[in-house]
Each structure stands twice: as structure tokens, then as C-alpha cells.
Amino acid sequence: TETAGVRVVAPGNAFFKKGAASCAACVHTSPARSLRYGWLAYALGERTTPRLKHHSKIITVDGNLCSGKGALAQKLADKLGMLYMPEADTFYLDRRTGEKELLPVDFNGMCSLERFYAEPKAADGNSYRLQMWMYTMRVLQYADALEHLLTTGQGVILERSPFSDFVFLDAMLKEGYIRKECVQHYNEIKGISICEFLPPHLAIYVDLPAEEVHRKMTQSGQNVALSYLKGIEDSYKNSFLPLISETSELLAYDASKAQDVERVAEDIEYLKFEKGPWLEQDDVTFHHMRMLVEDKQRVSTLTHIPKFLPEITIGAHDYDEKYYAYKSLPGKKYAPGYNADVGDKHIWLK
Template identity: 85%
Template structure:
């Protein structure tokens, strides 16, 4: 389902989906500034990745429960270390990738709703698992953007959560009876064939705030749908982080853990990072050849999204042929969506016949 929706939105080989464009300035025999896509010829002509990688050329994931302060820490730390900060993706991350001025309807964004999940987590239409699978896909796309930015510019990236930690929500949902066992099996199968194509973050920073405190903060939230999040669900997320995710990720990534009050001292966190050796994990085994293949993967967003697709029948994520056609043609009828970007007169594209 997710790949089908993404194929409507993502033109094949669209340069607009890359977080960083390699720009060629206008010169002899060039009529305009062009966005060049990295490829085999660039590598054959001498384009290499390792020379641009420096001390802070790292992928850092800041993890923690809801409203734990991880976003503020990630942003301040990125400013301190001169790294790129990528806020946690939402269900409309695809619209941001394609440069939509306003978010498209949910029919083209996973057919799921975060607000509905918190207000009715056991909805009979399968919204909870549809949301979980869509968010995993969005995290994978964002992670590919982060790696592409790192390999293209050498600048490190700090993320809020990653596809490697996404399963903590799945486990918490299952414990609360929000999703079926078959959904868990489907998710794990998809994760097993997709996450292996990417290397884990160099560093995971875990912000530890007790679920009880998180629950109190959400009760005071200005968003009404967050005020009803059950404490048991928050506790499930906390347990999954501590009992499953952190022990697993320690095998391949550096881990720093702080309580919420300690994260206010960004200088201390930055100092702790400087002391890390970064002497484990698959990043140490990479060279220009493997970086080349990784760059070829992460710049192809359709290929990345396809990793999350398995032809399995699951009522929560399966739509019928008639519904698919209806949504497809409804999408094509939106302004600027009938043809490729730059070829739609209805949104003011000019000189189409000369292109």
C-alpha cells in the first residue's frame, strides 16, 4: 500500500527528492543552472566520498519517549557541533520531500492519522498498523536523506529517532492490543529486508524520562489528542527502549544515556561525544566503493520505498482495485499532478512545447 501511494507522488528519478543537490553553475554550452544527479559516471570520473568525511561526519540519533525533550537537545547539539538537524518526520514527510506548498489529503499520505490513533487506537479500520507501517517508511526515507547529505557534503546529521528504533512503538501497540499478531509478523518481515541495506547511526543518545512524568506533561499539552495517551502505552515504549532497543544497538553503535535534566547541559553532552572512540560498527568497514553503492541507493527514493513493500494480503493495509483507481485518478486531477513537474499549464508552467 505504501509503495503504491509513493509511486503516485514520486516521479521516477525526481531530483527534488534529494535533501542536497549537486549544482553546476551556468557556463559554456549551458543555458541554466542544472541539478546533477550522482551516478556511475561521476564515480568513474573521480568523484570520491572519503576525502570529505571529517571528525563530525556522523549520523546521530536522539531517542526517547514522547515529550522527553529529545527534539530540543537534537537541535541545540546540531548547532553546537555544526551538524544538520532533521526533526522527526510526521505522516506528511513525503509532501515536504516533494515541495508541496500545503499538505495533501491523507489519502496520499498513508491513509492514516496520528490524531485518530491517539483518540481511537483500536479503530476497526486498521488505522493503527497503517500508521505504524507508514511511519517506518517515512523514517526510512528520512534516514536515506540523512545518509545522502552526509556522503554528499561531509556534514554530519542529527535525527530524532531513526528506523532502527521505530519498532519500540510497534511493541508498545501490540502489548496494548492495538494491533494484531499478524501485523507484527508483517512489520518484522519488512524490517528484516529493508533495514539491512543501511548502516545504523554512529551514535544513539537516549533521553531517559520516566513514563509517569511524560504522562503528566502530555496531560498539559495544548494538543487535545495527546492528553488521552494511556500511561500503559508510554510505559510500553519505555520498556521497549530499555529492554530491547538499547541492548541491541550497543553492539553496532555508541550509546550515551542521560536523564531529561542532564540534557539541558549541551556543552557536557558535546564533551562526552568528543571522548567517544567510535571504534565499532559497520561504518569502520566502508571505503569509496561501498560508499558509491550506498549513495546510488539513498538518492533513489523509489528504490528505498520499495524495500518496505511485500505482496502480502493484510486487511489493515490492503485496498481494492476500484478504490486504488479512484484514488489514483483523484490524485492526477490535483493541480500540477497530471504531468511531470514543469509540464502542467494549470499551475502556470510556460513554454511547455519547447521543453
């Protein structure tokens, strides 16, 4: 039995209403049903390419911890009129589904980033559960970014992506935080999931030496091994950058130069974006991509396979216990809009 991690994810663009281009109003008969994009919309003439403009791009900003990539991504999004999506964390799913309070970790991957920093070699497999859960969250976020781009035409800038997530896995293996079997499982999951998505148009790398990252993190009270940070840096430079440059444009800056947003924006304007699978797309392929990325339940299942691995597997009795514990939470017994315990009204009319 796989870990009780993935929950039902509501479809649609409601998560991006703030700060994003507006979407067409939905026609609905109840809170649980809405008119979404689908084959009928395509048959009636709905097309993606007419709304794609010069800045209709997916841009990812990568770098080591505390490298300043978040500040660059946010300022660059403001400069270019694009949507900024901060880096996904372990509670990304809660924020996307609009939870009033973040749910316990039992319903969010059964992992903890804080515990990873304090006990990276935990015997219960927290480190790999964290890595696998974060990959799932990044896949969901990337699907959200693609959906937003294809639906509205507005470009998106993200911090990291599922395409760069493996740098942490490499560093964990090098430090002995995870087993080789975990790497095999991760690569199998990645092999059947990441191929379903188009890569970013542009990847920006912010280079800050691991020694400087370690100093900054130590000053902020975070105890992270220098060798682990060095492993992340090495994986970025030796694996990710050569790999992503095959399909995406690539810009790299040291941390000080990355603060010059005007220069970065100017460099982007000079790029011709003449490589990668985006050049091969048309309205038919965009239609199929939109059908995939708007179905977040389908997206989430791409990161789960029926394979036993102690780090991410729980027994049937534990799974049953967690399932009913989740269903007993306020507003979780029935579909959204049908739970009287959280104030839903006129349920019998829906």
C-alpha cells in the first residue's frame, strides 16, 4: 500500500485568481460542477495559440539554498508582467485547495523539512519521503503553471521545477541520507511523469558558492552540512545545467549580478528561443496538454506506482486509520459544498 499522501485535487484556475489574468466565467449547476475546458470547447473553436504573446513563457529560476533566486524571480515577474509562483513547499497542496489551516503532516506526505535538517539520516525514511513528496508538489505546481499559461496567455516564473528537483536527490545519496533503492524508485517515477510535460522555455541559474550558502544558513540558525550544500551545487553544474540546455534557453549569473533585474530582463529580450519542443507545438498538442494539466488528480497519479519501498510504504491498517482520520476532519466527509459541519447551506437543493 502506498503512503497516504496524495489527496483529491480540485481542478480549475481558482488558485491563480489573485495577480493573474482573468479567466472566462464558469457556468455551473452546483458548487461541485463547473464548465471546464475540454473536447467540446475545442470542437467549438477554443484555441490556445492566438493568446500566446511575446512573454507567454515558462521561466524557472534555480540555485542553491539562500542564493537569492526568489527575490530575482519575483522582481523579474513584476518587470515582465508575468505571474510569479514562489517555490512549492510540503504544504503546497493545502494552499492550492484553500485550506483554512494547514493540515497535519500525516496528510502532507508524512514528512518534515525541519526534521530533515535536524536528523537527515532518520531511520524511518523521512529524507526520501520528503524528497518524493517535494517532487510530487513540484509536478503539481508545474502543471498549474502550464495550465495558467495555456489558459490565459500570461507567462509564469517559478522557483525551481520538477526538471531540477533531482539535484537534491543526488546530494542526499552522496551524503548517505538515502539508499540506492530510493534513487532507482525516484528515477522510475521521474521517467513516467516528467516526459508528459513541456520543459521551461528558459532556465535561469543563480550561482552562489556552497561555502557562502553555508555561512548564511548558519547565521540564520539552520544547521545544514556544507558537504550537502556542495553536493547540490555540483549536481546543478555537472548534471542539471548541461541537461536543461539541450531543450531550454539558459542564463547563468553569479549571485551579485543576479540582483541587477534590468540586466537580466534585457538578456531575456535578446534570446531567440529557437530550440526545444515548444517550437513543435500547435493547437492540437496544446489541447491535449491542457486536458492533462487541468486534471490534477491525473497529474498526481503520475508520481505513484505500485512498488514496495519501506521509506514510503505503510501497512493496510495504518492506511485505513489515516483515511478515516482525514475523512473526520471538518468539511472532508463529503464533496466540497456538501458539508453542513462547515456551514454549507441548501445542500438538499444541490
